[in-house]
Amino acid sequence: MSWFQRLRQGLSRTSSRLSQGITDLFVKRRLDQDALDDLEDLLITADLGVKTAGRLTQSLARTRFGKDVSADEVRAALAEEAAAILEPVARPLVIDPACKPHVILVVGVNGAGKTTTIGKMAHHFRRDGLSVSMAAGDTFRAAAVEQLKIWGDRTGCAVVSRDTGADAAGLAFDAYTEARKRGDDVLLVDTAGRLHNKAALMDELSKIRRVLQKIDPAAPHTTLLVLDATVGQNAHQQVKVFGEMIEVTGLVMTKLDGTAKGGVVVALAEEFGLPVHYVGVGETAEDLRPFKAQDFARSLMGVE
Structure with a gap:
């Protein structure tokens, strides 16, 4: 099993709740304010916090507000914005060989x-x-x-x-x-x-x-x-x-x-x-x- 598969499996309790919630929200639904509010509530339940949930939904609204969106589109857009938040902190631990130890x-x-x-x-x-x-x-x-x-x-x-x-x-x-x-x-x-x-x-x-x-x-x-x-x-x-x-x-x-x-x-x-x-x-x-x-x-x- 690859690390990505392991990670997906490990995060399945969070992702299944989010994924199913997004699917339930966006079955042939237009991205209006009610939909955004519901999505924000869902993200908060996965412990993304109020500030981060707000940022993710606003990012989605900027490009897709008033349009018909699918659950897959929403998931992909949210993943992209979450990655943008995470990218600056995803830093490997570098061991300094000069320290010994x-x-x-x-x-x-x-x-x-x-x-x-x-x-x-x-x-x-x-x-x-x-x-x-x-x-x-x-x-x-x-x-x-x-x-x-x-x-x-x-x-x-x-x-x-x-x-x-x-x-x-x-x-x-x-x-x-x-x-x-x-x-x-x-x-x-x-x-x-x-x-x-x-x-x-x-x-x-x-x-x-x-x-x-x-x-x-x-x-x-x-x-x-x-x-x-x-x-x-x-x-x-x-x-x-x-x-x-x-x-x-x-x-x-x-x-x-x-x-x-x-x-x-x-x-x-x-x-x-x-x-x-x-x-x-x-x-x-x-x-x-x-x-x-x-x-x-x-x-x-x-x-x-």
Whole structure:
């Protein structure tokens, strides 16, 4: 199965709702104001958000208002406009070979899929011939540490871990020091995601950043926020909250296969303009791939 087919399958819960809704709305129907209002409501239900839904419908109205339109025409036009919104944020994560290692700090709430995402990224980096190590910085969750060790065994990557409850910043410092000695290309640092205790989490993330910068003032070289697509519009709040805590440089959107809220990716692109580096549509390492605007927009709208 190609990645485009996988992505289409993964986004099917969102696209089938949108596609069927558009079909129901545009059976031999003229694109008048009522039709536009109905279409806007439909887009909002797929978590595209009010602003983005308005932009998409207005774009359609500019070229087709007052004309008879088919459901296929509407889907194709919406996919084109969604791709235009997504294109500026669809940027691959580029590893800087001068860093040795390029430090990627991975943040996000518990349950978003941080640890699994780190494992999958390690798999892809290793396949590209890079040497990778991982730091199990979510020290309060023994399950997260164990999970990272399993990914380490699977991918042949060193994993630095400590006892439950150990100081995460100290662990990150040690992992960075060891990775530099080995000359690793990439260091992936897992973190806690206890958002219910915002002040403590903010302190912890700030401290991790500070100790990394003792080794290299430019570290971490990338700070990725992992978002669970099933939370829909709540993802906006998570981007804001983590953006206040630490300088987020890019996003990873996981669990798109488990939701009809895939439109939130377009809404986030429009509101924040942060690079979306990867999207995840399943359990395996191959189900996490670099984000491509055209493929995503076409899959979202059910366009072949």
